[in-house]
Amino acid sequence: MRTKLFAVASLLVVAALALTACQPAGTPIVQTVIVGGTPMVVTATPAPPPAGPKVLHLNMGPGDIPTIDPALSTDTSSVQIVEETTVGLTRQNEETTALEPGMATSWDISEDGLVYTFHLRNDVPWVRYNAVTGEVEQVMDCSEEPQPRIVNAYDFEYGILRTLNPATASEYAYVLAFAIAGAADYNAGVITDTTQVGVRAVDTYTLEITFNEPAAYNANIAGMWVAHAQPRWLIEGDDCTEGQGDRWTETGFFQGYGPYTLKEWVHDYYITLVRNPFWPGSDNIPQAAIDEINWVMLDEVPAFAEFEAGNLDVAGVPSAELDRVRADPELSQLLVIAPVLCTYYYGFNTQAPIVNDVRVRRALSMAIDRQALIDNVLKGGQEPAQWFSRPGLAGAPTMADHPDLGVHFDPEAARASLQEYLDETGQTADQLNITLMFNTSSGHQRIAEAIQQMWAENLGINVQLTNQEWAVYLDTIKDPVATPQIWRLGWCQDYPDANNFIREVFAVGGSANPNGAGGGGVGWENPVFEELVVQAAREQDPAARVELYAQAEQILVYEDAVMIPLYWYTRNTLTRPYVTRTFSVLGGLEHIEKWDIAPH
Amino acid sequence: MGRYIVRRLLWMLVVLLALSAITFFLMHAVPGGPFDREKALPPEIIANLEQRYHLDEPLLQQYARYLYDVFIPHLSRTPPGRSLMDDHLININLRVGGLWLKWMNFGPSYHSLSRTVNDIFRQQLPISAQLGTMALCVALIIGVPMGIMAALKQNTIFDYVGMSVAIFGVSVPVIILGPILVWIFGVELRWLPVTGWGASPPYILGFLPRPSVEFFRYAAMPSVALGLGSSAIIARLTRASLLQVIREDYIRTARAKGLAERVVIVRHALKNSLIPVVTILGPMFAALVTGTFVTETIFGIPGMGRYFVTSITNRDYPVIMGTILLYAVFLVVANLVVDIVYAYLDPRIRYT
Numbered sequence: 038m039r040t041k042l043f044a045v046a047s048l049l050v051v052a053a054l055a056l057t058a059c060q061p062a063g064t065p066i067v068q069t070v071i072v073g074g075t076p077m078v079v080t081a082t083p084a085p086p087p088a089g090p091k092v093l094h095l096n097m098g099p100g101d102i103p104t105i106d107p108a109l110s111t112d113t114s115s116v117q118i119v120e121e122t123t124v125g126l127t128r129q130n131e132e133t134t135a136l137e138p139g140m141a142t143s144w145d146i147s148e149d150g151l152v153y154t155f156h157l158r159n160d161v162p163w164v165r166y167n168a169v170t171g172e173v174e175q176v177m178d179c180s181e182e183p184q185p186r187i188v189n190a191y192d193f194e195y196g197i198l199r200t201l202n203p204a205t206a207s208e209y210a211y212v213l214a215f216a217i218a219g220a221a222d223y224n225a226g227v228i229t230d231t232t233q234v235g236v237r238a239v240d241t242y243t244l245e246i247t248f249n250e251p252a253a254y255n256a257n258i259a260g261m262w263v264a265h266a267q268p269r270w271l272i273e274g275d276d277c278t279e280g281q282g283d284r285w286t287e288t289g290f291f292q293g294y295g296p297y298t299l300k301e302w303v304h305d306y307y308i309t310l311v312r313n314p315f316w317p318g319s320d321n322i323p324q325a326a327i328d329e330i331n332w333v334m335l336d337e338v339p340a341f342a343e344f345e346a347g348n349l350d351v352a353g354v355p356s357a358e359l360d361r362v363r364a365d366p367e368l369s370q371l372l373v374i375a376p377v378l379c380t381y382y383y384g385f386n387t388q389a390p391i392v393n394d395v396r397v398r399r400a401l402s403m404a405i406d407r408q409a410l411i412d413n414v415l416k417g418g419q420e421p422a423q424w425f426s427r428p429g430l431a432g433a434p435t436m437a438d439h440p441d442l443g444v445h446f447d448p449e450a451a452r453a454s455l456q457e458y459l460d461e462t463g464q465t466a467d468q469l470n471i472t473l474m475f476n477t478s479s480g481h482q483r484i485a486e487a488i489q490q491m492w493a494e495n496l497g498i499n500v501q502l503t504n505q506e507w508a509v510y511l512d513t514i515k516d517p518v519a520t521p522q523i524w525r526l527g528w529c530q531d532y533p534d535a536n537n538f539i540r541e542v543f544a545v546g547g548s549a550n551p552n553g554a555g556g557g558g559v560g561w562e563n564p565v566f567e568e569l570v571v572q573a574a575r576e577q578d579p580a581a582r583v584e585l586y587a588q589a590e591q592i593l594v595y596e597d598a599v600m601i602p603l604y605w606y607t608r609n610t611l612t613r614p615y616v617t618r619t620f621s622v623l624g625g626l627e628h629i630e631k632w633d634i635a636p637h
Numbered sequence: 638m639g640r641y642i643v644r645r646l647l648w649m650l651v652v653l654l655a656l657s658a659i660t661f662f663l664m665h666a667v668p669g670g671p672f673d674r675e676k677a678l679p680p681e682i683i684a685n686l687e688q689r690y691h692l693d694e695p696l697l698q699q700y701a702r703y704l705y706d707v708f709i710p711h712l713s714r715t716p717p718g719r720s721l722m723d724d725h726l727i728n729i730n731l732r733v734g735g736l737w738l739k740w741m742n743f744g745p746s747y748h749s750l751s752r753t754v755n756d757i758f759r760q761q762l763p764i765s766a767q768l769g770t771m772a773l774c775v776a777l778i779i780g781v782p783m784g785i786m787a788a789l790k791q792n793t794i795f796d797y798v799g800m801s802v803a804i805f806g807v808s809v810p811v812i813i814l815g816p817i818l819v820w821i822f823g824v825e826l827r828w829l830p831v832t833g834w835g836a837s838p839p840y841i842l843g844f845l846p847r848p849s850v851e852f853f854r855y856a857a858m859p860s861v862a863l864g865l866g867s868s869a870i871i872a873r874l875t876r877a878s879l880l881q882v883i884r885e886d887y888i889r890t891a892r893a894k895g896l897a898e899r900v901v902i903v904r905h906a907l908k909n910s911l912i913p914v915v916t917i918l919g920p921m922f923a924a925l926v927t928g929t930f931v932t933e934t935i936f937g938i939p940g941m942g943r944y945f946v947t948s949i950t951n952r953d954y955p956v957i958m959g960t961i962l963l964y965a966v967f968l969v970v971a972n973l974v975v976d977i978v979y980a981y982l983d984p985r986i987r988y989t
Contacts (some may be wrong), residue, residue, distance in 0.1 A: 083748075088785070099934060100943055100944070100947065101749050103747075103748060103749050103750050104750035104751045105751070105752070106750070106751065109750045118943045190715070203685045203688070204689070205685075206683075206685045206686045206690075207685075207686070208672075208674075208678060208682055208686070210682060210685075211678065211679045211681070211682050214679075214681070214682075221681070224681055224682070224685070225681040225684070226684075226685075280719065281717060281719045282718065282719030282720050283720055283721040283751070284719040284721075284751075285719075286751055287751070303837075303939070304749075304752060304756070304760055304761075304939070304942075305753075305760070305761060305939035305943070306833075306834070306939035315973075333832070333833075333937065334937075335832055335932050335937045336935070336937075338935070338938065339815065339819070339831065339934070339935055339937050342819050342820065342823060342824055342831050342832070343831045343832055343937075345822045345824045346823055346827060346831045347827075348831065433769065488657035506669070506950070507668075507669070507950060508668070508669025508670070508673050508898070508950065508952055509668045509669045509953075510669075511669060511674070511675065511677075512668050512669055512673065512675045513668075515677065526675060527675070528675075528676075531676075541676075548675070548676045548677050
């Protein structure tokens with residue numbers, strides 16, 4: 038009997054140890070257990086857990102990552118992987134958007150501002166993950182005594198030219214095609230001689246890029262993912278490497294050189310990156326502290342459930358759950374609302390009846406209570422937008438330095454502006470026949486209904502709502518004839534500069550103004566605006582640039598009231614308290630090499 | 638019977654050809670294309686993309702190319718390569734003059750830039766098939782006994798409770814039931830994994846998971862969530878059909894000659910009453926095993942369902958064609974199996 042009791046007690050001690058394995062190491066655990074009706078106090082001091090790898094569990098969002106090939110990436114999830122596995126010549130600071138050195142430690146700019154000479158670091162090897170040894174190893178070259186392949190200027194030259202090669206069919210090649218001399222002709226198949234493209238490896242660690250314009254953002258473009266170094270031997274094959282063609286980014290083949298490299302990519306399910314110990318680290322791109330990052334590919338709602346079950350370290354909050362999270366004493370401590378460089382807006386077809394009058398457009402814009410929209414409909418802590426270029430972009434005005442710029446809720450002024458138009462045309466507000474179109478989605482529907490109601494209450498205008506399926510809608514709102522009077526879109530940065538917003542969207546030929554006065558999109562031309570955005574792109578003094586963009590914004594959203602800025606995006610993130618992290622403003626693109634996990 | 642099956646399979650080819658033509662020309666006729674973006678792409682970029690995917694050719698030529706790639710086996714000297722353009726479902730090394738027999742290239746995805754439609758079939762279809770089969774088992778295990786019970790004890794508490802559960806099953810969709818199950822068993826009790834799938838390649842016979850506790854732990858909630866709705870349909874059909882059959886003369890005869898009630902029901906009544914149930918099992922099977930978007934999304938299962946939906950919004954032409962043809966093959970084959978089962982259930986049915 039005695040031995041049996043002892044056996045039971047020992048088992049309980051083991052069980053207690055097992056149960057408390059998650060407690061901080063070294064903390065004595067005292068538990069009272071009942072053995073055969075007799076209470077016993079069991080004290081156990083668990084041994085410190087073995088220092089296992091630090092693994093971060095994140096969610097990438099639903100669906101497979103389209104690609105992790107730098108030349109082909111277009112969306113945030115693809116670029117997220119590319120930015121961790123390879124590094125550009127320059128790199129954007131994800132919190133300040135400031136331009137920082139990447140693979141280039143410094144660069145010289147010619148007198149005319151067109152030729153950039155990048156000086157590359159010479160200590161970064163290409164690496165791959167070896168599944169057999171479970172280690173990251175350096176990639177060796179084909180010489181008789183194999184040496185590590187060091188990332189050099191030729192790899193960058195190859196990368197840029199591969200992106201521009203028409204056969205690669207890269208979507209984002211256009212960014213390089215517009216910026217780099219000769220690149221557009223090469224990409225369009227007009228020339229096939231790559232020596233006429235303004236990219237040249239001067240020597241092993243010096244790369245020269247010739248640009249079309251002396252623009253302030255040239256060095257940013259040189260750092261974009263489509264201009265990253267790419268491994269020619271792996272893609273095309275060489276003496277000691279089998280060429281993997283389109284499949285080079287798959288598990289087992291992939292080679293990179295960034296702070297992390299690919300360990301495993303199970304399509305549609307998860308992707309795992311592993312720390313690259315050969316990344317030498319720099320002031321702004323340190324060696325990674327976390328050993329592995331595992332992204333699952335889940336919709337927001339199941340991801341939130343996984344977070345609540347303790348299986349994710351970071352998760353977005355579904356808008357339906359936000360009120361509960363805010364009220365929850367524990368979860369609310371983990372919640373951070375961070376800015377995202379995107380703007381949600383309505384555009385006017387300035388050639389369509391009624392909204393071809395600026396007074397009507399301005400009235401409609403001023404009659405929207407953006408804060409009420411955020412508080413009652415969106416509920417995600419978004420910021421009311423007074424102009425188009427999201428604050429946080431280089432060159433964009435901020436609410437701190439331009440609190441009164443642009444347009445804001447002013448029902449009195451809105452009514453006055455509309456009344457002037459009504460008196461002149463001899464109509465009443467309820468006779469105005471206006472249609473608002475958006476792409477089919479319950480979210481856009483709710484926003485449109487709220488705004489429809491605000492216009493009815495504040496102006497007495499009854500706007501018709503209509504919607505179309507996304508791909509059909511995109512055609513409709515660019516068609517000179519079919520573009521509705523008011524339409525919806527959002528815009529997110531490709532590179533964090535106001536040029537990417539105000540000029541690339543609304544200047545003539547921009548994505549929301551394809552033909553200027555020829556119609557489609559906003560169908561608008563204003564020579565003063567055109568002049569301002571070109572001048573601002575070339576201006577080198579940051580403060581003067583902001584002023585130029587502020588003037589352009591005032592024309593866009595108030596004087597000509599071509600579009601209605603509605604809100605600036607934010608995102609709601611829950612992060613476990615043991616994760617130290619940065620919050621990126623680059624549309625969710627994180628630099629996880631700066632994160633760490635504390636023992637927990 | 639053999640000739641009948643061969644004839645049906647040949648008809649299937651005709652059906653697939655007709656379906657491929659309708660789908661192909663319909664999807665090209667719909668406004669919007671695969672490279673329409675919010676930030677419109679420059680024409681040069683679109684030209685490069687269209688050239689890569691042969692979208693710059695006349696539509697008829699594109700269709701002919703598609704038929705050739707998918708339906709016609711062809712010989713090639715190049716071994717199966719690393720190109721997404723040249724990925725065939727069937728590659729046979731003939732070992733004669735370095736020749737390869739290649740068949741069924743469904744093309745690359747325009748959206749998942751690192752994958753082909755065949756990759757999706759190879760990696761996602763087995764998982765959807767596993768989930769769908771499990772769900773169908775759940776549906777049958779719950780549905781058939783519940784239907785029998787309700788019929789045999791008509792207008793008793795069994796009938797009412799059974800049919801109430803059936804109504805509940807039909808009217809509560811997976812999108813409600815799924816998150817509730819997740820919340821109870823995954824988040825609060827933590828008995829079962831919240832999301833994911835417990836089987837990975839290599840699969841037995843290409844799609845069967847290696848049996849393990851893990852597999853069933855992962856499959857439990859999604860199979861129940863997905864199967865419950867179908868079980869309700871099966872239960873109602875079984876009940877209605879069985880009620881009709883047990884009023885037939887031959888059942889009275891069976892009883893009159895003194896057979897045990899159990900034998901009367903199982904051998905005489907049930908077998909006949911299953912015909913309508915088997916009829917719906919065909920399409921139900923095809924729908925369940927080719928992927929279920931909502932269930933797979935809620936439970937984070939890397940199956941095919943998502944591609945049925947996103948391929949259309951993305952205008953991802955090869956994926957649209959591939960998923961629709963796949964669904965058609967499953968539907969036609971499942972219906973053929975149903976017809977063969979009829980002959981077993983009802984000796985009067987004979988095919989020639």
